[in-house]
Amino acid sequence: MLEVESVEKKFGELVALNGVSFKVRKNECLGIMGPNGAGKTTLFNVISGFLKPDRGDVRFRGESIVGRKPSSLVRMGLVRTFQLIRVFRQMSVEENVIAAGGGIEELERVGLEKKRGWLASNLSQGELRRLSIALALAAKPKMLMLDEPFSGLSVSESRELERIIKSLRDEGIPLVVIEHKLKELFRIVDRLIVLNYGEVIFEGLPEEAVRDRTVIEAYLGGNGV
Numbered sequence: 001m002l003e004v005e006s007v008e009k010k011f012g013e014l015v016a017l018n019g020v021s022f023k024v025r026k027n028e029c030l031g032i033m034g035p036n037g038a039g040k041t042t043l044f045n046v047i048s049g050f051l052k053p054d055r056g057d058v059r060f061r062g063e064s065i066v067g068r069k070p071s072s073l074v075r076m077g078l079v080r081t082f083q084l085i086r087v088f089r090q091m092s093v094e095e096n097v098i099a100a101g102g103g104i105e106e107l108e109r110v111g112l113e114k115k116r117g118w119l120a121s122n123l124s125q126g127e128l129r130r131l132s133i134a135l136a137l138a139a140k141p142k143m144l145m146l147d148e149p150f151s152g153l154s155v156s157e158s159r160e161l162e163r164i165i166k167s168l169r170d171e172g173i174p175l176v177v178i179e180h181k182l183k184e185l186f187r188i189v190d191r192l193i194v195l196n197y198g199e200v201i202f203e204g205l206p207e208e209a210v211r212d213r214t215v216i217e218a219y220l221g222g223n224g225v
């Protein structure tokens with residue numbers, strides 16, 4: 001589905017991504033974890049066309065997509081959400097989804113159909129997050145990338161989002177999810193990669209990650225698990 005190969009990205013002297021390679025398979029939810037500043041969002045920005053890598057290749061459904069614009073990638077079905085929620089707060093839920101090219105169907109998939117008349121600014125954090133996913137779904141994604149979808153959510157909101165993410169995966173949309181909240185992440189992913197200082201230091205199952213010395217050290221040296 002997606003192949004990232006030896007991607008490198010520098011900001012001046014800072015090496016944000018240092019030879020990152022991994023694959024996302026069909027029908028899987030891949031988790032990306034790693035301490036603050038590890039390069040997770042930069043990796044999303046490279047894949048989704050917001051940043052051009054200095055080296056390396058990104059292939060989506062067999063085709064190299066390096067150099068393509070974000071809008072062109074969205075048309076190809078490669079769709080992302082942002083760490084900071086981007087919706088029009090002064091518009092209603094329904095107006096937001098229509099502006100994104102969708103409708104009631106996308107709101108139903110995230111359980112917001114009853115709130116379609118609400119002003120987005122009156123939604124809870126969990127509802128805003130679900131609206132941002134509805135807007136992504138309006139683009140008819142063939143793959144969905146979510147940057148910290150659980151941040152700021154209560155336990156019950158997180159449970160609801162877990163159900164939605166799992167149902168998207170079961171419908172056949174592969175997902176890549178960046179997340180610091182590891183309990184939530186571990187409940188939704190099939191596989192994980194761990195980034196640290198711009199390098200993939202682990203690839204495997206969640207239960208293997210928590211026993212991995214390199215992973216434990218990266219977190220103990222950083223923000224803690």
Ligand SMILES: Nc1ncnc2c1ncn2[C@@H]1O[C@H](COP(=O)(O)OP(=O)(O)OP(=O)(O)O)[C@@H](O)[C@H]1O
Nearest residue numbers: 011014016034035036037038039040041042043083
């Ligand atoms: N546009 C930019 N210009 C300069 N430096 C940047 C830019 N974007 C990111 N960086 C730096 O690159 C490194 C990786 O940042 P990135 O945002 O990818 O980390 P992250 O893993 O998403 O962190 P977090 O968990 O805090 O969201 C950081 O040191 C950051 O300060």
Ligand SMILES: [Mg+2]
Nearest residue numbers: 040041042083
């Ligand atoms: Mg980030």
